Amino acid sequence: MKEIEQRLTENGVRPTAMRILIYKYLAEKEAATSLTHIETAFAKADRTTLYRTLKTFEDKGVVHQIDDGTGIQKYALCETGCNCELEQDLHLHFHCNNCNETICLTEHKIPHINLPDGYVAEDANLVLKGICEKCSGK
Amino acid sequence: MKEIEQRLTENGVRPTAMRILIYKYLAEKEAATSLTHIETAFAKADRTTLYRTLKTFEDKGVVHQIDDGTGIQKYALCETGCNCELEQDLHLHFHCNNCNETICLTEHKIPHINLPDGYVAEDANLVLKGICEKCSGK
DNA sequence: CAAATAAATGCACTTCTGTTGCACACTTGT
DNA sequence: ACAAGTGTGCAACAGAAGTGCATTTATTTG
Ligand SMILES: [Mn+2]
Ligand SMILES: [Mn+2]
Ligand SMILES: [Zn+2]
Ligand SMILES: [Zn+2]
Numbered sequence: 011m012k013e014i015e016q017r018l019t020e021n022g023v024r025p026t027a028m029r030i031l032i033y034k035y036l037a038e039k040e041a042a043t044s045l046t047h048i049e050t051a052f053a054k055a056d057r058t059t060l061y062r063t064l065k066t067f068e069d070k071g072v073v074h075q076i077d078d079g080t081g082i083q084k085y086a087l088c089e090t091g092c093n094c095e096l097e098q099d100l101h102l103h104f105h106c107n108n109c110n111e112t113i114c115l116t117e118h119k120i121p122h123i124n125l126p127d128g129y130v131a132e133d134a135n136l137v138l139k140g141i142c143e144k145c146s147g148k
Numbered sequence: 149m150k151e152i153e154q155r156l157t158e159n160g161v162r163p164t165a166m167r168i169l170i171y172k173y174l175a176e177k178e179a180a181t182s183l184t185h186i187e188t189a190f191a192k193a194d195r196t197t198l199y200r201t202l203k204t205f206e207d208k209g210v211v212h213q214i215d216d217g218t219g220i221q222k223y224a225l226c227e228t229g230c231n232c233e234l235e236q237d238l239h240l241h242f243h244c245n246n247c248n249e250t251i252c253l254t255e256h257k258i259p260h261i262n263l264p265d266g267y268v269a270e271d272a273n274l275v276l277k278g279i280c281e282k283c284s285g286k
Numbered sequence: 287c288a289a290a291t292a293a294a295t296g297c298a299c300t301t302c303t304g305t306t307g308c309a310c311a312c313t314t315g316t
Numbered sequence: 317a318c319a320a321g322t323g324t325g326c327a328a329c330a331g332a333a334g335t336g337c338a339t340t341t342a343t344t345t346g
Pocket of ligand 1: 074
């Protein structure tokens with residue numbers, strides 16, 4: 011509990027009650043989470059608060075946003091000490107077509123891609139879709 | 149002109165006047181195109197018609213849909229004889245942060261990725277973001 | 287050709303997600 | 317205690333995707 015407060019403070023986010031709860035919720039979930047999903051989990055809180063909390067978390071590097079191709083923005087906690095901005099820390103994401111969950115494969119970095127002349131890459135997004143380990147039954 | 153009709157017919161799409169125009173429009177554009185973009189280009193046509201035309205094109209393998217991370221669905225013509233479904237034909241896309249255009253790099257295939265045990269990949273999406281050749285001035 | 291059938295188009299409306307403005311509540315520092 | 321700053325809640329809006337149904341246009345059939 012104290013750890014969460016410390017983590018938030020380190021990243022320049024004031025640890026309010028709401029933010030600690032949201033952080034804890036994200037930490038317990040293994041999969042990336044959408045705003046709507048969080049909204050149903052926190053029925054008492056306002057959607058806007060949750061929205062802005064996620065944005066604050068994102069700005070301060072507490073979470074990273076994931077575009078998994080469903081058209082719905084998802085969020086997941088960053089690893090401790092990760093620099094999501096840097097190319098080296100960009101990991102791939104897996105979206106399961108069966109259970110519809112999106113998970114971070116943090117240890118699988120996005121390979122470097124050779125681009126044609128004139129193209130300068132600043133960011134990358136790689137999403138694999140298929141069947142996750144839970145759903146494949148292995 | 150006749151080529152377009154033939155191409156559509158080959159893919160099981162009846163070549164109506166509207167569809168031919170849309171196809172021609174997509175063929176002239178080098179970048180991937182959104183529904184809203186097409187809508188402004190075809191002010192006379194209804195959005196629903198354009199929407200369903202794109203869906204039909206997609207179903208029949210005339211165009212492929214692109215998720216470039218902007219949250220707006222884009223479409224681009226498929227190469228002749230391409231099988232966008234197959235892993236081998238999956239190419240990467242580049243989104244320019246300056247001119248906001250998204251382009252197909254059809255000759256740059258998505259590299260094969262080794263996944264952890266239990267994960268089965270069926271599809272992949274790789275988008276690089278940065279500065280395109282036009283905007284980098286090279 | 288005319289009638290029947292099927293397909294394409296247009297209009298209205300809905301849903302869903304993300305986003306912003308503004309007022310109020312709470313916290314922090316003096 | 318006061319002022320300033322920050323967080324939260326309510327309401328409303330924007331944009332894009334999608335659906336139902338009527339109408340038009342094309343195709344088939346007698
Ligand atoms: Mn991730
Ligand atoms: Mn493409
Ligand atoms: Zn799954
Ligand atoms: Zn550009």
